[in-house]
Amino acid sequence: MPLLFEEIDSQASALGEISLRRRRMPAFGDRDIYEVKLGDEFLMSSMFVDAEEALSTLGLAATQGDTLSVVVGGLGLGYTAVAALKDTRISELLVVDALNTVIGWHRDELVPLGKILNADTRNRYVLGSFFELATAPSTGFDPQCAGKKFDAILLDIDHSPTEFLNPANAGFYTTENLALMAEQLKAKGVFAMWSQNLPEPSFEALLKTVFESVTSHVVSFYNPFQNGESTNSVYVCVKAE
Structure with a gap:
């Protein structure tokens, strides 16, 4: 019988102790549930x-073109990156994690x-701070090609635009720094x-100081712990021509 709980790895990081855990919850069926914790805080499940x-x-639905270069900020458990690679238009995907x-877990x-990520030749891991790379357009996200421009940048690091994984991230959410990131998008590129x-x-108003259009989507999903619906949101912004 599989273990109901296992800590797979735990290591020190610049943000504190980060751990990867696997658990089974019989009430939720025969499947492993993977979790990441930073200190005492649950980051993802x-x-x-x-x-x-x-x-x-x-995000990718708002892009144009048949050959896309895309950046994902924040690797996590890999779900955003794997979902992106399902889009056959993607020619390269850079996944940035600090x-x-x-x-290493991946x-x-x-x-x-x-x-899945290791087997897809379009995927490449980039070790670095998304926020530092985002605000340095002369070098940019791709260590192999300085100043490269992308069709889309997909960001999933902070809990929200006002609740930060690291307090230092707060400085990114300004017109000046969002505009620096937008320099790394092609015309009509998507953030x-x-x-x-x-x-x-x-935050929608802030995004509109940089992008031509801003659309907010509410994503609903079933939460078995609450026996009801939970919501997150996704902001989709398109750069001007």
Whole structure:
């Protein structure tokens, strides 16, 4: 009988102790549930992936062209990246994460989606701070091609535009820094971002200072712990011509 709980890995990071755990909950059927914790805080669970996948599907639906270069900010358990790779238009996907530990979980296939990402030649892991790379357009996201421009940038790192995984991330959410990131998008390129909260009008207004159009989507999903519906949101922004 499989173990009901196992800590697969735990390592120190610049943000605190980060751990990967696997558990079984008999009430939820015969499946492994993977979780990531940072210190005492739960960051993500494979039980709730609808909005992470919607970040890719909604963001890429707004793109134009048949050969797409895409950046995903935040690897997590891999659901946003794998959902993006289902779009056959993608020619390359750069997945940026600041923690080598998280990249290692995927490279070593300690998480289920690691095998899918490793097998897809379009996928490439980039170790680095998304926020530092986003605000340095002369070098940019691709360590092999300085100043490269992309068709889409998909961001899932902070809990929301006002609740940060790291307090240092707060400085990214300004007109100046969002505009620096937008320099790395092609004309009509797309920036999409996940949030655990409902759309925030103040953030929508901020995005409109940089992007030609801003659309907020509410993503609903069943939460078995609450025996009801939960919601996240995805902001989809399109750069001007």
